[in-house]
Amino acid sequence: MAGSTGFAPTADRLPDRRRPLPTRIRTAVLPVYTGLVVMYLFLPIVVMAVFGFNDIQGRFNFTWQGFTLEHWANLFNRYPALNQSLFNSLTVAVISTLVATTFGTLIGLALTRYEFRGRGPLNLLIFLPIATPEIVLGASLLALFVSAGVSRDLTTITIAHIMFNISFVVVTVRARIAGFDRALEEAAMDLGADELTTFRKVTFPLIFPGILAAGLLAFALSIDDFVITQFTAGQTTTFPLWVYGASRIGVPPQVNVMGTLIFLIALVGIVLWVAFQRRDMTARPTTLER
Amino acid sequence: MITRRSLNPFAVVALVGALVLSACGISPEGSGEASTDPGTSQDPGASTGTDPGGEAVGGGEPEDSLNFANWPLYIDQDDDGNPVTIQDFEEATEIDVTYTESIEDNTSFFGTIQPALAGGEDTGYDIIVVTDWMIGNLARLGYLEKIDVERDIPNFVANADPVYLERSYDPGNQYSVPYQSGITGIAYNPELVDEEITSMAQLLDPELIEKYCGQIGMFIEMRDSMSFAMIHNGVNPSEATLEDAEAAQQTLLEQAPCVRGYYGNEYADDLANGSLAITMAWSGDVFQLQFDNPDLQFVVPEEGAILWTDNMAIPKGAEHPNAALAMMDYLYDPEVAAQVAEWVNYITPVPGAQEIILGHADDAAAEGDTETEEYLRAVAESPLVFPTQEMLDRLYSYKVLDEEEERQWNELFQEVVQG
Amino acid sequence: MTEWLRHHRGLIPYLFLVPGGLWLIAFFVLPLLTAVSVALQEGSLGTGYRLTFNFGIFPEAIARWDDQLVRSLQYGLIVTALTMLIGYPMAYTIAFRGGRYKNILLLFVIMPFFTSFIIRTISWKFILADQGFFLGTLKDIGILDQGFRLLATPVAVISGITYNFLPFVVLPLYVALERINPKLIEAAEDLYASRTQAFLRVTLPLSISGVFAGSLLSFIPAVGDYLNAELLGSRNTTMIGNVIQRLYLVNNDYPQASALSLILMLGILVSVFLYRRLLRGQELTI
Numbered sequence: 001m002a003g004s005t006g007f008a009p010t011a012d013r014l015p016d017r018r019r020p021l022p023t024r025i026r027t028a029v030l031p032v033y034t035g036l037v038v039m040y041l042f043l044p045i046v047v048m049a050v051f052g053f054n055d056i057q058g059r060f061n062f063t064w065q066g067f068t069l070e071h072w073a074n075l076f077n078r079y080p081a082l083n084q085s086l087f088n089s090l091t092v093a094v095i096s097t098l099v100a101t102t103f104g105t106l107i108g109l110a111l112t113r114y115e116f117r118g119r120g121p122l123n124l125l126i127f128l129p130i131a132t133p134e135i136v137l138g139a140s141l142l143a144l145f146v147s148a149g150v151s152r153d154l155t156t157i158t159i160a161h162i163m164f165n166i167s168f169v170v171v172t173v174r175a176r177i178a179g180f181d182r183a184l185e186e187a188a189m190d191l192g193a194d195e196l197t198t199f200r201k202v203t204f205p206l207i208f209p210g211i212l213a214a215g216l217l218a219f220a221l222s223i224d225d226f227v228i229t230q231f232t233a234g235q236t237t238t239f240p241l242w243v244y245g246a247s248r249i250g251v252p253p254q255v256n257v258m259g260t261l262i263f264l265i266a267l268v269g270i271v272l273w274v275a276f277q278r279r280d281m282t283a284r285p286t287t288l289e290r
Numbered sequence: 291m292i293t294r295r296s297l298n299p300f301a302v303v304a305l306v307g308a309l310v311l312s313a314c315g316i317s318p319e320g321s322g323e324a325s326t327d328p329g330t331s332q333d334p335g336a337s338t339g340t341d342p343g344g345e346a347v348g349g350g351e352p353e354d355s356l357n358f359a360n361w362p363l364y365i366d367q368d369d370d371g372n373p374v375t376i377q378d379f380e381e382a383t384e385i386d387v388t389y390t391e392s393i394e395d396n397t398s399f400f401g402t403i404q405p406a407l408a409g410g411e412d413t414g415y416d417i418i419v420v421t422d423w424m425i426g427n428l429a430r431l432g433y434l435e436k437i438d439v440e441r442d443i444p445n446f447v448a449n450a451d452p453v454y455l456e457r458s459y460d461p462g463n464q465y466s467v468p469y470q471s472g473i474t475g476i477a478y479n480p481e482l483v484d485e486e487i488t489s490m491a492q493l494l495d496p497e498l499i500e501k502y503c504g505q506i507g508m509f510i511e512m513r514d515s516m517s518f519a520m521i522h523n524g525v526n527p528s529e530a531t532l533e534d535a536e537a538a539q540q541t542l543l544e545q546a547p548c549v550r551g552y553y554g555n556e557y558a559d560d561l562a563n564g565s566l567a568i569t570m571a572w573s574g575d576v577f578q579l580q581f582d583n584p585d586l587q588f589v590v591p592e593e594g595a596i597l598w599t600d601n602m603a604i605p606k607g608a609e610h611p612n613a614a615l616a617m618m619d620y621l622y623d624p625e626v627a628a629q630v631a632e633w634v635n636y637i638t639p640v641p642g643a644q645e646i647i648l649g650h651a652d653d654a655a656a657e658g659d660t661e662t663e664e665y666l667r668a669v670a671e672s673p674l675v676f677p678t679q680e681m682l683d684r685l686y687s688y689k690v691l692d693e694e695e696e697r698q699w700n701e702l703f704q705e706v707v708q709g
Numbered sequence: 710m711t712e713w714l715r716h717h718r719g720l721i722p723y724l725f726l727v728p729g730g731l732w733l734i735a736f737f738v739l740p741l742l743t744a745v746s747v748a749l750q751e752g753s754l755g756t757g758y759r760l761t762f763n764f765g766i767f768p769e770a771i772a773r774w775d776d777q778l779v780r781s782l783q784y785g786l787i788v789t790a791l792t793m794l795i796g797y798p799m800a801y802t803i804a805f806r807g808g809r810y811k812n813i814l815l816l817f818v819i820m821p822f823f824t825s826f827i828i829r830t831i832s833w834k835f836i837l838a839d840q841g842f843f844l845g846t847l848k849d850i851g852i853l854d855q856g857f858r859l860l861a862t863p864v865a866v867i868s869g870i871t872y873n874f875l876p877f878v879v880l881p882l883y884v885a886l887e888r889i890n891p892k893l894i895e896a897a898e899d900l901y902a903s904r905t906q907a908f909l910r911v912t913l914p915l916s917i918s919g920v921f922a923g924s925l926l927s928f929i930p931a932v933g934d935y936l937n938a939e940l941l942g943s944r945n946t947t948m949i950g951n952v953i954q955r956l957y958l959v960n961n962d963y964p965q966a967s968a969l970s971l972i973l974m975l976g977i978l979v980s981v982f983l984y985r986r987l988l989r990g991q992e993l994t995i
Contacts, residue, residue: 030802034814037799041821041875044832048824051835057582060562062835078371081391103729114722122726129737131925131981133933135950136970139957140740143747143967151405163736166729175884224826226936231957235392235402243827245394247940248555249362251831259824266823270816397959504858512959550861551943564840565860697753700960708947708955709776 045263052256061253071253075261078254085242086258088154092238093222096161101215103162104169111170112177129167137164138231145232152234160232161225165218172217176210223262346438346464347604347611355386356613359399359415361600362391364470366633375630379620385613395554396424403605407433412607416614422599423513425466426459426690434465435604435611442615443467445622449640453682457599458528459690466601467618470574470630471637473677473685474514474596476589477561477571477579490522490591493568496544503548507560507569510552512703513688514570514596515542521594521686528687532698539702552707561586573674574636581665588674590681597685599639632669637677644676741971748968758963766968774952774969781949782976784867785932791871792878792927793920800882800919801912805891815883818876826873830940833869834860837941861943869937874930878923885919886912921988929977949973 055066076083107126110116129137141160145152180203188198226240233241243255358376365373376389393399399420403413420428428434439446446467454468478487482505485492492498499506508515517527519538530538550566551557558575560566562583576588602621604614620626627640628647651666669675677685691699748766752758771778803814821829835841837859840848847853859865889912897907913920935950949969956966 030798030806034799034802037795037875038814038817041818041872044829044836044872045821045824047832047836048828060559060582062559062563062838062841074370080371103732106725107729110722110725114725116719116722116726122730125730125733125738129733131929131977132974133930133950133977135933135935135953136744136974137737137740139953139966139970140744141736142957143963144736144740144743146963147743147747149405149409152402159736163732166733170729220823224822226826237392240825240827243825243831245362247827247831248394250556250559251828255828259828263820263824267820270820274812274816401958401961504856504861546944549944563838565838693753693756697960697962700962704952704955704960707944708952709944 045260048256049260049263052253052260054253056253060250061256071257075254075257079252081237082239082242082246082254082258085237085239088157088236089223089239092154092158092161093219095158096165096222097215097219100162100165100218101169101211104166104214104218105173105211107166107170108173108177112174126167126170129164130171134164134225134227135231138228141228142231152232152236154236156232156234157229157236157238160228161222164225164228165221168221169214169218172214173207173210176213177207180207344436346436346441347608348438348442348615350612352383352385352613352616353610354384354613355388356417356610356617357415357608358387358389358417358614358617359392360389360417360419360469361393364391364419364600364634365389366630374633375621375626378626378629379617382620383613383616385616387617393419396421400424400427403433407431407606410607412609413605415605416608416610417602417617418605419469419600419602421688422457422459422601423688423690425601425603428603428605429460429465430690430692433606435606435608436464437466437604437615439463439467442612443619443622445619449622449624449627449642451639451641454599454639458687460601466603467622468599468639469602469621470634471597471599471639473573473590473637473674473681474509474518474570474598475573476568476591476595477576478568478587478589479561479564479566479583480585480587482564482567487568487587487589488592490518490593493570493591494519494522494541494545496548499545499548499568502567504550505565505567506545506549507557507566507571508542508545508549508552509557509570510554510707512700515552515706516699516703517596517686517688518570521591521596524593526686527596528689530689532695535699535702539706542703542706546706572636573677574634577635577669577672577674590684592684594684594686596688597637597682598688631675632666635669635675637675641676644670741974744967744970747963748965748971750964752964753961763964766964767972770965770968771972774949777947777949777952778972778976780947781932781973782980784863784870784948785928787867788870788874788931789924789928791867792875793924795871796875796878796923797882797920800879800886803879804883804886804889811887815880818879822876827936829873830869830937833865833872834940837865837868860941861946863942863946865941866938866946866948869941870931870934873934873937874927877926877930881922881926882916882919885916885922889915917988921985924984925981928980932977933973 051061051064052071053067053069054061054064055068055070057065071078107122111119111122138160141156141163142152144150145156150156184202184206185198188202189195193201224240225238226244229238229241230244237245239258243251246252246255366375368374373389376387379385380387392402399418403415403418406413425434437443446463450468455463457468460466476487476490476493483502487493493506508518516535516538517530519541520527520530520534522541523534523537525534525538550560553560553569555575557566557569557571558579561569561571562579571588573588576586579586580588602614602618604611608614621630622640624640624642624646627638628643628650631638631640631643632647632650647666647670651663651670654660654663654666673681689695746760747758749760749762749764750758751761751763799818803811803818807814836843838844839858839860844853844857844859848855848857893915894907894911897911898904902910932948933950935948935954938946938948938951950973953966953969953973956962956969960966
């Protein structure tokens with residue numbers, strides 16, 4: 001809209017070659033800053049990845065002693081307990097994600113599309129777990145399990161994970177469902193579809209990205225959870241718990257390798273998802289603005 | 291303002307839940323088969339309390355399998371992480387062993403098996419390895435099976451060092467036999483410390499540590515640090531009273547501003563990377579660290595230090611007690627003990643192992659493998675692995691605390707570590 | 710079934726709410742109530758606990774651990790301020806200058822968090838080590854004093870917590886900023902507002918919901934954090950989370966631990982409430 005009011009365009013709307021240097025520097029500040037922050041965010045990841053290749057002689061992995069692929073090679077042989085813990089983490093994450101996403105989406109649908117009593121207390125109920133520090137959540141669950149004489153194991157961990165994930169799913173999904181244009185549903189029904197079909201063919205596919213995002217968030221939260229898990233795990237180990245235990249002795253390079261691997265898998269998944277999204281631009285919800 | 295509107299279903303359920311719960315408490319431990327009178331205070335160093343379930347287990351054919359819980363890095367491993375001695379045992383006896391390194395800490399491990407024991411159920415483990423004071427606690431609570439060492443662990447009777455036959459926490463070995471021992475002493479880095487460390491005061495006296503402020507390490511394990519302070523104050527830790535504990539707390543509080551941290555096993559990292567100048571340490575760790583950094587020194591201070599013993603015991607209700615006893619007996623064979631000691635580098639209860647390790651060193655020399663020969667000789671000759679009598683005379687044991695004492699000492703110590 | 714549903718349309722929302730709602734009640738509300746109950750009990754693991762309605766535990770716990778409570782609040786506030794200062798420009802850049810790369814940049818922000826929290830914190834311990842790669846080199850060159858230390862200081866702990874919660878701040882800020890129609894900013898500038906003025910009077914107020922959400926998502930977990938203090942800190946940086954953890958898992962002092970947990974939660978809720986009031990007040994003056 002340069003020049004629409006009749007005044008001369010301001011300096012940063014000029015095409016590049018005509019912009020004075022000070023302006024160019026000023027404009028570059030924010031992107032450079034962002035780049036620096038991204039580097040800061042990645043620093044520990046890089047360190048972790050690099051030391052997965054360290055050829056250590058003894059127990060200690062803090063000085064560089066040479067390059068080796070050995071830890072990548074015997075990743076799953078060296079520490080059976082590590083494998084078990086990873087398996088436990090994945091199991092809990094998958095189950096808790098599926099259950100919490102289902103429950104949470106249902107609540108999200110109810111909250112945004114229906115009238116009912118008790119909306120206020122329900123909102124409080126959803127918000128409070130997010131507002132409660134993990135240590136309080138974990139410790140109270142421990143108090144409950146101990147009082148009830150329930151022994152702590154994989155089941156109790158899963159129960160806990162489902163609990164905290166529900167809130168996050170609701171919050172994530174709610175925004176997406178709220179932004180959904182009801183006119184589309186009405187159009188479908190005008191064309192003869194009943195409610196269930198409308199839901200299946202119109203509503204659900206359009207809110208699916210939100211559900212997917214919520215599911216991914218829940219999965220990430222569950223896989224990485226430490227505090228709540230520490231309180232509700234009993235003898236079972238999950239990946240973060242194993243790493244914590246190992247850190248007391250000396251973190252083996254296999255942990256670095258596993259962390260790097262998880263990171264790479266997530267990276268690949270995201271790259272694929274972005275590529276998929278690019279193709280699928282038309283699937284965005286229709287709001288006429290922008 | 292509570293209106294009819296806000297009294298919705300959720301609130302009602304919550305209120306009902308609250309009322310139901312107010313009736314609940316947490317059931318006491320030890321309320322399983324064998325309960326003890328919680329009111330009695332323990333006579334320090336006395337025999338371990340009540341005698342429930344008097345019959346010793348064992349005396350039968352070993353079962354087909356065995357569940358063995360141990361601390362990490364506490365048995366010899368090959369390069370792939372397989373526990374060699376366990377595998378040898380499996381081959382020799384055809385007993386299938388599930389070996390888990392699930393013990394990180396005595397208290398938290400106890401926390402994980404306590405519910406089963408309190409409920410009179412099988413913990414899932416046949417052998418557990420816990421430190422001497424925990425043996426005392428478990429025995430007192432009736433959570434351990436009695437054993438008959440004469441009948442079922444003849445190798446122990448034949449080969450163990452006599453000092454292990456009358457330990458205060460389990461006199462007569464009614465419940466346990468030692469696995470490995472170790473010394474909690476002082477380690478220091480001569481690159482950072484220009485004098486020789488010989489006394490507790492050089493670790494605990496605020497004036498003496500002033501110049502190393504921020505590079506002092508202590509242990510987060512209450513018994514270790516409190517015992518050290520007591521030794522510094524001239525008290526035998528295994529006979530300490532509450533007043534002694536309070537004095538120890540004072541000592542530790544005065545030292546606290548210069549302490550870099552209260553560590554678990556990870557002190558070894560900070561000692562190795564130069565963050566710590568003087569620290570409490572375990573003999574086995576320092577022995578291993580000395581291979582990377584031969585300058586590191588380990589000292590048993592002149593006032594004394596702690597000799598702790600990790601022991602094997604059979605939890606109550608274990609499914610395979612005979613197999614457990616067979617394993618214990620196997621580990622007391624001097625050849626096996628030597629094999630374990632060569633890797634673990636802590637103090638083996640079998641003095642005969644020393645000869646055997648020297649023998650292995652000679653074999654290695656004959657094969658021209660000087661690296662292994664040097665290593666084995668270092669193990670056999672190190673006072674950290676085979677302590678001299680003079681060192682042993684200076685070493686004390688932890689006190690076996692009863693529940694009230696433990697609570698009091700924990701409270702005192704919490705102020706030291708958390709303020 | 711669709712017939713039945715159509716007849717009982719009013720019930721549908723309740724049916725949807727039941728699974729999640731019951732779960733939360735059973736495993737969130739009930740545990741909190743249990744914590745209240747346990748806090749009011751007295752006894753020990755050996756003798757058992759009895760509900761004695763010992764309300765005195767609350768003032769006792771506060772008095773005993775006041776330093777740690779205050780410190781946790783302090784650290785929480787500092788972390789929130791830092792994450793906001795670092796995160797806002799970043800979210801702004803992504804939202805307004807990101808163009809086609811918006812999503813990718815956002816993913817860059819989240820990606821480090823696909824590795825375990827513990828591994829990241831341990832990596833920081835390594836990076837900040839006294840004689841490690843960074844500090845060691847600087848000390849050798851002479852820029853830093855040999856006695857200089859980052860680990861086992863409040864700086865390390867706060868940095869660790871800030872690092873861990875930065876994405877939680879950037880994301881809601883981004884969402885709020887992205888919704889702002891850039892034409893509003895243009896309009897402000899057309900009306901003679903300088904860039905700064907346009908930011909302060911148009912962008913910032915419009916993004917306030919993001920600021921609110923982001924600051925909560927960093928403040929709340931920061932106050933209750935204990936891992937960073939444990940791995941990167943020392944005795945003098947003990948936070949209330951460390952105390953609660955030790956009381957539960959080492960001392961087995963369940964009543965005091967539960968009481969402190971509840972006090973912590975209450976403190977946070979009060980802070981959030983006050984904060985919300987504060988921001989509401991701001992909105993009104995614009």
